[in-house]
Amino acid sequence: MSDNNRLLVSAHKLDQDMVRGNAFMLLKTQFQKTVGLYLCLVLLLFLICASIVYGYTDTSWKVALEAFTDFNGSKEHLILQSVRLPRSLIAACIGASLAISGVLMQTLTKNPLASPEIFGINAGAGLAVVISVTIFSAGSTQAYTWVSFLGAAIAAIGVYIVGSFGREGLTPLKLTLAGSVVAVLFSSITQGFLVISETTLDQVLFWLAGSVQGRKLDTLTAVLPYLAVGWVISLLLASKLNLLSMGDDVAKGLGLKVGFIKLTAASCVILLAGGAVAIAGPVGFIGIVIPHITRAIIGIDHRWIIPYSAMLGGILLLAADILARYVIMPQEVPVGVMTAIIGTPFFIHIARKGFNAN
Template structure:
């Protein structure tokens, strides 16, 4: 029975990977500039320098790859955060990552007059990492050490603080508001591959580390007392999981801004399909997260064409009904 279940899970994983590849290709083909699948193939096999080929290779390809990487990273972060905090609504926003990254970018713009999108990438990554580490440290203070409730409260408090500071600085500097507002809404538009290259080593390490600790997360999910009784070093697992969250959520926010709902919704979809085994939940979540963000990004191009809706707005539209369902189910204890 176990072997049969694993075979079905493997087949499902192959299907979701195939869907991700198809959506990456669709993201390259479809948009405001009219192109076709044949033209896309020619752009990569027989590049002629035309405007269409330039759009396909230098605009849409980076955008598609970045959307897939960001969606995967946010989803994996959500899986680990929900297991760590025992909170079904845990996400990078609860951990303070989004708010910390946004605040860092606004400070760089208003105080230091930084205008480079590439500089935003590193500044946002630094702000996200500092925020996440701060939440982890604050949540660990006290005789009981780190607890799910303390971590959640610390994250909520830090998020509120960073969000308030961000709004305050933007009110003071309206020019900064115009420049950073699109980034704060969450977007993969206009990103270049070099931005992904900047954080790809951190993302790749985070993906690998998440897979390596997957079996340990299964034991941790049973409860810390049970996990300790089985010989698991829970403190080490918490630190490793927190490192993964910092790398993946921080890197994703650094590239695309604070995109919400993926880290909340996707882990629940993955568990509904493959159960609670993190060895399957993590890879399923990674590709489901990529699919969701790719679908949201493609949809964002057509809502108010020729203009575009920030992809963070589309994920909110798609994710809100599921968020309400999860919240109601958690509240009712079912």
């Protein structure tokens, strides 16, 4: 039997196991899952449109449509085209990327609490950007992007090493402690830099707040290639991730190049989470909440988890962003705050549940 066939057989067996084993799955058959995915897509598209239409400058759906089909240069049309459209597309892309990176992290570390912010990626990228602006006077989005990747990678590797000390390896407790301590360290140094240089503060404060507001379309187009590569590779990796989640030994026995797959997945995490931070700054909790919700809906098959969590991540961030405009009208809450408010109860739930089992 060729390697491929063996993989197929085992994946098929895994599928059956999952259908039998997971009683909490909401959607069980292939047909239900496909329909569900299309429904998510429709909801996502609807929210993208809603995000363009609703807000402080209220417009109607008709005007919004005209702004794109029959642009007349009015203030309203201008806002819709240059402010609302980028914002809603960015929210969708960021949400999807953060959710996928959360899935990859949780599978790689076999740790239910793994997510970009726990791994210190936000704080690392934040520090890197602030240093680059203060010392090297970086200003362009391109520069922000690369620097964010670098900071994200350094922080994630650091947390991984610190968290893996000891015989038991990366337990949820150690990961969380290591992540939070690295995050505190980085954000303190960031604060220090900001105090030294007020011009930097002006330049990066809007970014540090964690928001999808006020970003231009260029910002997205600069980072989108990296995100897209991350999405595609994650989808391609999906069946391999299924094997990986059965344990390293089993995966190795089935002929999987474990080291290579892990490395590829980790690079995807950096691309997705680093790219997301580069655009929107630290937006927390999407990466931890969405994978858990997704698994509750469609089980543990990554070929479904990855597209579903991408959709759901986009949906959640778009919804949070729309909500953020209405909570304290006329001001706006940064969307990072909204996701924290939604995400904390989830985090606590997982922390309570996870440690009952141990």
